[in-house]
Amino acid sequence: xxxNRPYIVSVEDSRTDIELMRRVVEKEMxxxxxxxxxDGESAIQFFESSEFIxxxxxCILMDxxxxxxxxxxxxxxxxxxxxxxxxxxxxxxxxxxxxxxxETYLLGGNSYITKPKNxxxxxxxxxxxxxxxxxxxx
Numbered sequence: 001x002x003x004n005r006p007y008i009v010s011v012e013d014s015r016t017d018i019e020l021m022r023r024v025v026e027k028e029m030x031x032x033x034x035x036x037x038x039d040g041e042s043a044i045q046f047f048e049s050s051e052f053i054x055x056x057x058x059c060i061l062m063d064x065x066x067x068x069x070x071x072x073x074x075x076x077x078x079x080x081x082x083x084x085x086x087x088x089x090x091x092x093x094x095x096x097x098x099x100x101x102x103e104t105y106l107l108g109g110n111s112y113i114t115k116p117k118n119x120x121x122x123x124x125x126x127x128x129x130x131x132x133x134x135x136x137x138x
Contacts, residue, residue, distance in 0.1 A: 007033040008130060011043045011062040011074065012092075017115070020122055028127045032134070040069025044077055047084060059088040059110075059133035064095055072103055079108035088133050 012018050018036055025032050035057070037043045043062070046052055060078070064071040071091060079085050088110040093100065096114055104112045113129060116122040 005033060006058050006134060007035055008134065009035045009037060009043075009046070009057045009060045011037045011040070011060065011066060011071065013038050013063065013066050017063075020119055021126065023119070024123050024126050028123060029130060032130060039067045040071065040074045042068075043074050044069065047074075047078060047081070053083060056084060056087050059090060059130070059137075061090050061092045061129075063115075064091060064093040064100055064104075072100070072107060075104065075107045075109055088137065090129065090133065092129075 010018070010021060012021070018038075021034070022036075025034055035046070037046055043066075062071045062074060066074070071093070075089050075091070078087065078089060085108070089108070090111040090113060091100075091104045091109050092113050092115055094115045101112045110133075111129075113125075116125050
């Protein structure tokens with residue numbers, strides 16, 4: 001990742017989902033850089049790093065079902081850290097459970113999106129989601 005260039009963070013433990021996301025980004029979003037983190041603990045470690053504090057991402061895409069620390073716990077951590085609480089967090093989860101959606105918004109999540117079911121759906125939706133949060137949202 002190049003310093004000072006805009007980027008996003010994806011916190012996702014599914015190798016398949018990461019690989020599909022990589023393919024979409026490489027083919028459809030050539031100027032987008034994504035830093036991938038595979039569990040809640042490594043996400044927290046990165047969010048505490050000077051790299052993150054001095055050069056925060058444009059947004060964070062986060063799964064709920066993560067090892068070591070789930071996505072809602074990570075979201076709660078982010079929203080309680082003054083210097084980083086303004087980074088938009090988008091929950092991207094296969095779950096459609098109403099209580100998880102409600103909890104996301106109660107904890108300060110910016111958006112809750114159900115994961116696309118296949119590559120074509122991901123190819124259509126992911127660029128729209130990322131461009132909204134990186135280009136249009138102020």
